Amino acid sequence: MIIFMINKLIRKIEKNKAPIVIGLDPMLSYIPEQVKEKAFREKGENLLGAAEAIWQFNKAIIDATYDLIPAVKPQIAMYEQFGIEGLIAFKKTVEYCKEKDLVVIGDIKRGDIGSTSEAYATGHLGKVTIGGKSFYGFDEDFVTVNPYLGSDGIVPFINVCKEEKKGLFILVKTSNPSSGEFQDQLVGERPLYELVGEKVASWGEMHLGDSYSYIGAVVGATYPEMGKALRKIMPKNYILVPGYGAQGGKAEDLAPYFNKDGLGAIVSSSRGIIAAYKQAQYEKFGPTAYADASRQAVIDMREDIMGALTRK
């Protein structure tokens, strides 16, 4: 029997005691020289070589951490910047993570009108039919989506999720400094992010896995007061919480994003994990043991967050 990915995600979070996700955002500047040199030697100092370097970099980090974590979140822009070669590295990364039984959240932040959204949803979560056969495109388990175009943009994604037993994380309140420019605007007396949160809650009620909906939300770690309010508004939606670490989000601020059952949120960190070897704290590993530094950073992040939840 195929189970909803949200149920698998929760099961893995509970098993690993780790409500965390590693963001695979491989900027070339994060990749140690020896990895780049080898890739350039083998494939050329060009788009193909760069794509090879990010793939090899990802693979080593996945190998060093997959037993500790429930999920990864590759951010597609970091691959797209290398054109088709980068997208092939994205696809290889998704496939490899799935082989390691990780839940893959494709951070693609799509949102468009109906038929175009349908094509995005098909390409990233569903399958296309060609002749008499069906083919999966990128085949992630969840994707991030932007709700600015309203239901027309979101419903095609929900339909594919229902069919494929996959899921979404819809942007509700983002972690970046200017997120308030639009998201905090009052509509009547309510900020827009709360209205979006209510809509996400109602989509969630209609699309439940076991205990939680497969329609999740994104709420940045950098706005804990808003996180607290949104937790109440969206009790059954899983919240993806980016902004921990590099953007300043702290573990002690994260407890309100979780429900009383200890579930309901998954905290994301990209640079803080994949470029850990560059931080003073992990200096002893050096660039050659970059994947070991990432493993240690995952262990530390898990302890930091679980510690804050226990003190809650």
Ligand SMILES: O=C(O)c1cc(=O)[nH]c(=O)n1[C@@H]1O[C@H](COP(=O)(O)O)[C@@H](O)[C@H]1O
């Ligand atoms: O959807 C996201 O993941 C996301 C939403 C948001 O509000 N803020 C945010 O930073 N992100 C993503 O989370 C990652 C942040 O990376 P770090 O700041 O390095 O942990 C990037 O891939 C962002 O695109």
